[in-house]
Amino acid sequence: MxxxxxxxxxxxxxxxxxxxxxxxxxxxxxxxxxxxxxxxxxxxxxxxxxxxxxxxxxxxxxxxxxxHVHEVDVPRQAKPSKAKPKAGKAKGNKHNVVDHAAFESGLHVFTDGACEPNPGPGGWGVAVYRDRAEIASDHGGNADTTNNRMELTALLKGIEVAKALGAPVVVWSDSRYCVDGCNDWRHGWKKKEWKKAGPKASAKNQEVKNVELWQAIDAALERADQITIRWCKGHAGIVGNERADELSNLGVASLVGVSPLREPVDYLTAEYRSRMAE
Known part of the structure; x- marks a missing residue:
């Protein structure tokens, strides 16, 4: 009905x-x-x-x-804030990025995941940039998933693309769960055989959530010294982040029977796909 x-x-x-x-x-x-x-x-x-x-x-x-929305196929860019930052120590960790000049040159891979409702149908998106120009993109989805799993899937896809590029690459995510997990937590999890312990854990160590995705990310980062994982603020006018968000939503839309209004500018080329399969 x-x-x-x-x-x-x-x-x-x-x-x-x-x-x-x-x-x-x-x-x-x-x-x-x-x-x-x-x-x-x-x-x-x-x-x-x-x-x-x-x-x-x-x-x-x-x-x-x-x-007065008439055309929604043009991504909206957030206006830069005119508010002056408050004095004092900035919150966050060393992965925080507020300077858009960081994306002006070099290779950058932006990843994002979406899931609404959570859990429910979800999507992931990856956008690749060289010197501010988008050179490749990809997206997909899962009919029954969670937001964290889509963020991790997008990150894994982004790392695989970064490895195929064969040059220094920064992989960006607006998920602290992904970035902190990659740069800090996974090393401890791996030493404990992908178990986590602590005051919130039971007497028997609990398996890390989404363990198979974390293990795949860990394996992908082995001998990948040219790849840096960093955090960027979501919906802050960063073109690559906005594009990855758009692609993740296209991944969701493809699952619920609605054709996307705008296909990605460019899917991963045959060259990149063949190198990823090696």
Whole structure:
């Protein structure tokens, strides 16, 4: 049985149709809200499963109307903040990046994952840049996953691409879970045979969550001295991060029966794929 848009949401339904969405294929109001959010680029928080989605759909409709959104296939770039940083010690760790000049030259691989609701259908995206120009991209998804698993999958794909490039590469992720796990935690996990212990663990050491992905990442980073894993702030106007986010959403969209409005600029070339398979 298909989801029927209430009369009050008719403008949203018509807008979705104009974007290429098959509105008659939506089974639930949550699926309709998810696709509307992806296409509109809004960031409205969803309620718990089972709760009515009408308020969310209404907010998305209002956001579209307020922004006069007619074309959503052009990624929106966040405006730089004019606020002056507060005095004092900056929060975060050594992987923090706020200087966009860091992306001006060289090879950079941006990775991102998406999952909404979490757990639920998820997607991953990878965008490769050389001297500010996008040279390759890829995306995919999983019908039943979590946000962390998609972030890790994207990172693994990004590392594999970076290795194939055969030159110094910085792999960027906006997930501290991924970056701290790569640069710090995985070494301890590996020594403990991928078990974690501590005050939150039971008497018997617990296996690291998403262990198979962490093991694959660890193996991919072996003898990969030219690869650096770093953190960047998400949705801060960093073109590569915004592109990876867009690609991860395309990965999700492909799972729920809606054709993406804009295909990636360029998939990984045959050259890169053949080198990755070596």
């Amino acid at each position: 298909a989801y029927t848009f209430p009369e009050r949401l008719r403008p949203l339904r018509e807008w979705l149709k104009k974007q290429g969405a098959d509105v008659d294929s939506f089974v639930t109001d949550r699926q309709a809200a998810f696709m509307a959010q992806q296409l509109a680029g809004s960031r409205i928080k969803f309620p718990e499963r089972g709760q009515p989605m009408f308020p969310v759909l209404l907010k998305i409709q209002e956001a579209i109307s307020a922004a």
